[in-house]
Amino acid sequence: MDLNADLGEGFGRWELTDDTGLLRLVTSANVACGFHAGDPLTIQRVCATAATAGVRIGAQVSYRDLAGFGRREMDVPPAELAAEIAYQIGALQVFARAADAEVRYVKPHGALYHRAGRDAAQAGAVIEGMRIAKVDVLLCGLGSELDRAAREAGLRVVGEAFADRAYQEDGRLVPRGAPGALLDRAASVAQAVDLAANGEVETVEGTRIRVETDSICIHGDGPEPVATSEAIRSALDNQGIKVEAFS
Secondary structure, X not given: OEEEEEEOOOEOOEOOOOHHHHHOOOOEEEEEOOOOOOOHHHHHHHHHHHHHHOOEEEEEEOOOOOOOOOOOOOOOOHHHHHHHHHHHHHHHHHHHHHOOOOEEEEEEOHHHHHHHHHOHHHHHHHHHHHHXXXXXXXXXXXXXXXXXXXXXXXXXXXXXXXXXXXXXXXXXXXXOOOOOOEOOHHHHHHXXXXXXXXXXXXXXXXXXXXOOOOEEEEOOOOOOHHHHHHHHHXXXXXXXXXXXXXX
16 A cells, blocks of 8 residues: 655745655655745755655645645636646656656645546646646546546546545545544544555445545644654554555
């Protein structure tokens, strides 16, 4: 099972995540590309550290929304959004290649992830941006319009699920502002093991649903993400589940 985390989400003097600590534990790094977070020096450092650690580098693309951390939904014309996706991937690719690595996949962030999941035009723009940038692997879950658009375009989709977010019966995440949306460490560990061992989660409604996944996400901006990641890796090891990058 692959473990991914959102990294490089600081900006200037503002540090959000322990990138170095998380890069000891994850196998794929979703690196912010400057639109919701991340500045050139931060991106460069994360790429260099990830490459040294043998961690796969992916582009965490977003709406242009530094003030809202990419979590505000925006109406961006598809052609403009496609260009912005390609722009972000290209910026990250420069630093990945400087570290003798490559951008291997794309994962939309925040509001873009959810909007493209239900909006065919926005999903198509993400895929067009990937086509322009010549990256053909999408990390995405939720059985969405984005998955469908990627598969129709001949891209590979790697299924993703979340250790630290609660699920609804329809397979979507509980909105961040709702009670119980964010799981504590113990619940995150239990959910990660359930996903890896059984491909299932228990929803907030109390039912169990299938969630097909090859990669489990741990949010780098959550409470004590390094400690949570350590606990998840330990629990997976105890279950005999090997943690490795998706092939």
